[in-house]
Amino acid sequence: MKWIADSIENSPPSIIGKLLSIASEYKDVISLAIGEPDLDTPEHIIEAGIDALKTKYTHYTSNFGFLELREAIAEKLDKENDFKVDPKNEIIVTCGAGAAIDLFMRTVLNPGDEVIVQDPGYFNYIYVSAFLDAKVVPLHVKEENEFSLKPEDLEEKITEKTKLLIINSPANPTGSVIPEKDLRKIADIAIENDLLVLTDEIYEKLIYDEKHFSIASIPEMKERCVLINGFSKAYAMTGWRVGYAAGNREIINKMGVIGAYTTICAPAVSQKAAISALKGNQECVEEMRKEYDKRRRYIVKRLNEIGIPTVMPKGAFYAFPNISQYGNSEKVWKLFLEKANVSTTPGTAFGRYGEGYLRFSYANSLENIEKALNNIEKVVKNV
Ligand SMILES: Cc1ncc(COP(=O)(O)O)c(C=O)c1O
Known part of the structure; x- marks a missing residue:
């Protein structure tokens, strides 16, 4: 008997997993490989987490998260993103943005559906597309x-199966x-072709x-x-595991149903800390952004x-040099790992068009x- 499901067996091999394990065998390596803030969670957010533990927020919460947190998220989305959602029906709090992506894709994708990325x-x-037997259609960002x-490149990739x-x-x-x-042109194309859009804005503050x-602000x-x-990137809270999804009510509702049978809810303590992140002073975010x-x-x-030609990135905390x-x-x-003691991530971990980059x-x-x-610098001088 073959134990592993076909959809998992046939998934592309994880390049990043293999390479991180090779890199971990090298000593005294400077890591420029990891996609998480080196800065710590701001003190007032940590205090809110400690308070939550002491006041016994140690139980399950609603599958959708504390209403107080959803209300704070709705207020933030309205004020900062001009996106109005109903906190009772159109927001779900998840175990990080990663879980929101997973729940969303499981809610909407059938095998054979095409997903443009x-x-x-x-x-x-x-x-996640591969786990669901959906077909990934790569859109080369040059x-x-x-x-x-570019909107004109997007149009070329749309077929009858694009969902x-x-x-x-x-x-x-x-x-x-x-x-x-x-983004406005992309929205027009999505409307014209009846596409669903997932907008991942985890690096919004950076x-x-x-x-x-x-x-999402386009009505x-x-x-x-x-x-x-x-909260992982803006508030340096990767280990707390809190994220959220907001939008189409029917989809959010079904995401809650799947969540109820998997993670149940995001950690109560982390949700309390997230409330303090949203309601507290935002100077800490600005300080991190400046750094x-x-x-x-x-x-x-x-x-x-x-x-080494490198485009000036406009956001997040990554540079993508052409090597x-x-x-x-x-x-x-x-070469950089062995001779320069520097670990990076090969561009190919991010798709075929990542070839030639780190x-x-x-x-x-x-x-x-x-x-x-x-x-x-010393290494490339000798190549
Ligand atoms: C684009 C993007 N989305 C989502 C995530 C997941 O973030 P979280 O820690 O909230 O699960 C990451 C993490 O690196 C990311 O880079």
Whole structure:
């Protein structure tokens, strides 16, 4: 008997898992590989978590999360994103944005449905589609367009089977941001072709040169759009596991049904901390953004000076240098790991069009980034 389900067996192999395990065998490596803030959760949020424990918030909550948290999320979405949702019926709190993506895709996708994703793009969309036997249609986001999704390229990818478009802006792994004028065109295309849109806005607060615009704020998108966000990146809360989805009421309701039979709810303590994150002083977010911005400018300047062409990312905490002059992604990844003691992530972990690139996460101290780049400079001089 074969124990593993076909949909799992036939999923693409996890490049990132394999490479992280190789990287873990090297000692004293500077890691620019990880997609999580090196900064700590702000103190007032930690205190709210401790208070929640002491006051015995140690039980299940509603499958949709505490109403107080959903109300705070609805207020934030209205005020900051111009997206009006009913906290009672149109928001679900999940175990991180990752669980929201999973619940959403399981709710809407049938085997054979086509899902358009940015490539290079966040790998979860590819894997969850594969688990569901849905077909991923990669949409090449090109370096010459600063890796931003272009509406004219999207149109070419739509077929009768296209059900879902996933957009992620600011994006992992490229740091690209889709400008408002393009998001408006993308919305028109989605409406014309009756597409559902998942907008993953987890890096919303880490944007450097412009104001974040949400496609969900376009009134005609409300019925065909689910917005995902969370606390991991903006508030450095990866380990607390809180995120949310908001939008189409029928979809949110069904996500709650699946959630009830899987995770049941996001941790009560973490939900309480998330309320404090949203209601508390937002200066901590601005301080973190400024710190990442400093590192962004430094890493991109140095990479270009070294001779590795790197587009200036507009958001998130990743740079996506073009290393193709030295070999393919896996080869250069290995070269930097072995000879420069720097771990990065090969672009191919994010789709086939990631070939020729590496992802550098600058969620590490300036001091470590400087050391890493000095080492890389010495290595590339000898290639
Ligand atoms: C684009 C994107 N969406 C979602 C997530 C998942 O975030 P969370 O920690 O909230 O599950 C990540 C994490 O790296 C991400 O990069």
